[in-house]
Amino acid sequence: MSSLNYSIEDYTRLVSIKYYAWLLLGLLALISFTLGVTGRLLNIPIQYLYIVLIVFTGLTYYYSYLYTALKTMSEKISTSKFLVAGRVLSERFIKAYISSAQVLGFSTTLLIVIGTTLGFIHGYIPLTLFIVAVALAVLFGVVLVFPTLYVSFTASTRKTSCEVELPFLLLFFRVLSSTHLTLYDILSAIENSRALRAWSGEVRNARKIASILNTSLLTAMSIVSENHPSRTVRDVFKRVLTVSVSTGYLRDVVERAFGHIYTQLEARLSGLTEKFTIVYGLLIFILLFIPIVFAVITPLYGGSIAMSFLIPLAVSVLFFFIIYAIVSSIYPSAFTINPPRVLVYASIVGFIIPVVLVLLQALLIITGASNILSSQVIALGLILTIAPCAVYAELWLRKVNLYDKLIRLVSDAISVSVSLGENFVAVIERIAPRYGKSVEALARRVLLGYHVEPVRERILREAPSLYHATFLEALFQALLMGAKPEMLKSLTTSYEQLVNVYSKLHSLARTQELMLIGLTGMISAFMGYVKGLFTSYFNLIKSIGTQGGWSINIQFFINFNPVVYDVLTCAILISLLFASIIIGKLRGGSVFYAFRTTLLLLLLYIGGLEVANLLPLKY
Structure with missing residues (x-):
């Protein structure tokens, strides 16, 4: 019955499409007649009008069967790629695809016919009409192959x-x-x-x-x-x-498969550690060494202030995206901490406003404006925009740390329960206070979820990462099946291996963050010293050259402009922002955890320059 209804509905659509096609053919015939009269009045050869009429008729006939062709093609793609993509194209998707293709196809055809007609009548085609027609034709081609692209994307996402x-x-x-x-x-x-x-x-x-x-x-x-x-x-x-x-009997083959996959995961992390040291060192060298080169060379040989800012900025942007793509491909996605929605929205402000503020400062310096922003204003703007995001992100990471402590608590409880033969739940309740009140409250909530399904589902939904969610679900399964010693031992053994990988990842992030903070302090002190040194030498030689009896050629220093260090400061601030994003990727698998590092680096650099300006300069 359903197939009969589907056939009737399909036939009704085809009849409706053909009805509109014949109606369109009548309208086009009327237009062609009007063109014929106009052509007769304007002395246009009749064969040109015949060509236009034939094109109209052929395209109308093609459009009448476009629905059937597109539906057949999309259904063929959907069924042939079902096992690879893991899903079929929905009826809503097919309807939207066919409607879009019909509208774009008709619009493209109409513009082509109008352009051809104008070309016959006036001898030229308007450029705007030609560009729009080409753009619609390209878009129509993309829409035609969109089901294939969508299926390929779905298969890649599934993989x-x-x-x-x-x-x-x-x-x-x-x-x-483990329980057979x-x-x-x-x-x-x-x-x-x-x-x-x-x-x-x-x-x-x-x-x-x-x-x-x-x-x-x-x-x-x-x-x-x-x-x-x-x-x-x-x-x-x-x-x-x-x-x-x-x-x-699955246990042996699952043990071997898990050992193989775990070895690959550990090798991937080792590769991340080795490659990241090289890649991140290259990034720091490129982001920070180029401004230092400009800081030393520009006072000696002169140069454009705009180029002193744009060249380091362009190189920083290019290498940042390259290195971020490399780190993202190596980073184990299973340990990515899902950011809360509030942090995602706040990050838009936390990233965009500091960049806009620094770019505005650079623009004011390059254009020679007198009312440039002071260091105190920039630092205040950075604090007001980045600090709230940094506080929220750190509070969320502290909450994630509770789940890490919960994993250690469960592991210790399993060891005590298996070795002494005590009840697992009773052991958790007894030793949970040692890990703090927050961990104890989380443990009690987990034990409540063991009995109440809505609470259990909410706990799994609120888990900060796949790593934590799978641990909690495996724990719930073990509890629901009676907390058998074999299951508990298998659970703690498996996650102890993953905890080692997880801890190595966090150790790498802390090491790189401390290294970057120290390097930022050194560069800040160096830039402040170089600026004071060249400024003092330039003023000294300039004053000596103006005294009578001296003949000193200061052509070597005549192109020196102290404001070049201000634009280089802007370039370095943006470079530090890029470097901190990589640290955020290491800390939690996402850029949303970079705000603490960003705030520390930017304020440390600005503060270092201010301190260097206050200290007496010694030659």
Whole structure:
């Protein structure tokens, strides 16, 4: 019945499209007749009007069948790429795609016909009409291939999200398989997971395939994994499914797979540590060394003040995006801390206003304005815009630190419970006060979530990262299944390995932040010293050259302008902002955690210059 209704609806649409096509053909015929009369009055050859009429008729006929062609093409792409993309194109997407293509196709055709007609009548085509027609034609071509691009993007997103969650999926397998659960039961638990959203979708997709093909869930999961865009996922699930079908005992193969994935994760972190030291050192060298070169060379050989600012700025922007892309590709996404929505919105102000303030100062200096901003005004503006974001971000990271302490608390409680044979929940309640009141309150909330499902779902939803969410969900599963010693030992063993990786990442961030703070202080002192040195020498030689009886050529110093150091200060401030963003990426996997470093670096540099100006200069 549904197929019959669909056929009737489709036929009605086709009839409606053809009706409008014939109506359009009548209108175009009327327009052609009008053009014919006009052409007769203007002595335009009749064959030109015939050509216009034929083009109108052909395009109208093509437009009448455009709906059918686009619908068939989109459905073909959707079905052929279903197993790779993991989803089909929705009916709403197909309708929007067809409507957009029809509107753009008709608009492009209309402009082409109008342009051709004007060309026949007046001998030229207006440039604006030509540009708009070309732009619409390009947009029409992009819309035509958009379903293919969308499916490719969906497949790429699916691959990335599944690979990010794969270590935690295997950890989940490792914990549940320790109680000899079947693979079917484990997949059912994953299907209801709140933390492993990508893999929950994969299992639901496999269940749909099993329902359509009337086969088992394991067979459908095999089909899904074999057509998965990720090679790592295909290899892991091939081993897991093979062992499940042959022996039914998953623990050994899951242990080996988890060990392999963990080794890759640790190697990736080691690569991040090694490469980041080189890459970040190169970034600091480029961002800060170029302004220093200008600070030394410009007073000697002269130069444009604008170029002294624009060249370091252009190099800083270029290398910042390159190095940020490199760091993002190496950084393990599973440890990215999700920022709260308020921090995201506040960051727009926290990043844009300081940059605008520094650029405004540079513009005032370059144009020679007399009312440039003082250092105190710039520092006050930076504090007012960056400090609230820095405080909020640090409070959020402190809340994240509570989850880290909770993981240590659970690990210690498991060790005590397994070794002494005590009740796991009782051990947590007994030792939780040692970790502070905040951790104790969080632990009590987690234990409440063990009994109350809405609380459990809210805890998982509020978890700051995938790393923390999967730990909490594995803990909840262990509690719901009776907190068996095998499950608890497997849980603590697995997460102790991940905690090592997590702690190394934070240690790297702290080391690089301290190094950058020290380097900023040194550069600030050096720039203040160089500015005072060249200014004093220039004034001294200039005063000597004006005294009678002296013949000193000061042509070597005649191009010196002290304000060049002010524009170089603006360039260095923006460079420090870029460098702090990389530190923020290391601290929490996102630029939103760079505000503390940004505020420290900018205020340290401005304060260092002020202190250098107050100190007496010694030659």
